[in-house]
Amino acid sequence: MKNKVLRNAQWATLKKEKRKVKKEGQKQRKKEAEALGDKAPPKQIPRTIENTREADITTVDHDDEEVTFDITHDEYESYFSKTYVPKILITSSDNPHSKTIHFIRELTKIFPSSECQWRKRSSVKKMIQSAKEKNYTDVVVINEDRRVPNGMLVSHLPDGPTAYFKISNVKLTKDMKYKNIIKEFTTHRPEVILNNFQTRLGQAVSRMLASLFHYDPQFKGRRAVTFHNQRDYIFFRHHRYEFKSQKRAALRELGPRFTLRLKWLQKGTFDTIEGDYEWIIAGKRHEMETSRRRFFL
Numbered sequence: 001m002k003n004k005v006l007r008n009a010q011w012a013t014l015k016k017e018k019r020k021v022k023k024e025g026q027k028q029r030k031k032e033a034e035a036l037g038d039k040a041p042p043k044q045i046p047r048t049i050e051n052t053r054e055a056d057i058t059t060v061d062h063d064d065e066e067v068t069f070d071i072t073h074d075e076y077e078s079y080f081s082k083t084y085v086p087k088i089l090i091t092s093s094d095n096p097h098s099k100t101i102h103f104i105r106e107l108t109k110i111f112p113s114s115e116c117q118w119r120k121r122s123s124v125k126k127m128i129q130s131a132k133e134k135n136y137t138d139v140v141v142i143n144e145d146r147r148v149p150n151g152m153l154v155s156h157l158p159d160g161p162t163a164y165f166k167i168s169n170v171k172l173t174k175d176m177k178y179k180n181i182i183k184e185f186t187t188h189r190p191e192v193i194l195n196n197f198q199t200r201l202g203q204a205v206s207r208m209l210a211s212l213f214h215y216d217p218q219f220k221g222r223r224a225v226t227f228h229n230q231r232d233y234i235f236f237r238h239h240r241y242e243f244k245s246q247k248r249a250a251l252r253e254l255g256p257r258f259t260l261r262l263k264w265l266q267k268g269t270f271d272t273i274e275g276d277y278e279w280i281i282a283g284k285r286h287e288m289e290t291s292r293r294r295f296f297l
Contacts (some may be wrong), residue, residue: 036107
């Protein structure tokens with residue numbers, strides 16, 4: 001059909017008929033399930049990108065001896081053995097603007113035992129060396145582009161590893177639904193929830209993020225921090241929960257909220273020239289994304 005208007009109208013009519021047939025089928029299945037009761041067939045599972053994910057040979061099996069050995073001998077083994085308390089240095093790129101400054105200040109309230117220091121035109125390597133001498137366990141560098149935070153470098157001290165994440169969809173506490181919610185920030189150490197990290201790479205990233213927080217949360221503060229991985233995007237949320245009854249709880253988002261996407265993971269501390277990369281998004285944009293159902297974390 002050459003006429004564009006008639007073609008669009010015919011397509012809209014066809015879509016409407018498909019929706020009608022689909023809705024009638026759902027109603028019919030619901031009536032049959034009510035009539036059959038316990039003998040009703042199981043509910044159909046919708047087909048999604050997540051449940052049709054391509055198999056990955058690096059998917060973690062916690063019963064595997066090799067996986068157990070790697071966990072007990074990696075760079076974070078001393079943290080999970082509770083031999084030290086994390087001490088974090090947070091900084092930014094040179095001359096940060098207001099949104100980046102507010103974002104860093106909110107991060108210092110989320111990460112326990114964290115301090116903020118401005119770069120003052122010092123290089124990242126010099127700051128990491130200085131942080132080692134002052135017994136910091138991690139360095140976090142927030143980069144910005146066009147006055148908006150757009151990148152986060154995390155380096156574990158003293159021997160690495162180092163990861164760089166792209167930051168997007170940053171929403172500060174002052175922009176959240178409730179006003180003056182920053183007053184609800186307490187000094188209690190939050191609980192940390194790491195969700196849906198399934199591969200060896202995802203496990204390394206999740207352990208790196210977990211090590212930024214104290215291993216002993218203070219449940220009295222009722223604060224929870226969540227890193228949820230979905231399709232290689234890591235969604236960060238910060239909530240305060242309140243028990244309404246024995247079976248019911250309410251969540252109140254405190255903020256900030258943002259999304260991370262891993263760009264590279266490097267052995268050792270920050271070194272872009274001679275550093276040994278464990279994983280990196282190589283080549284042109286989307287070159288590694290050979291399938292919509294292939295994920296790395």
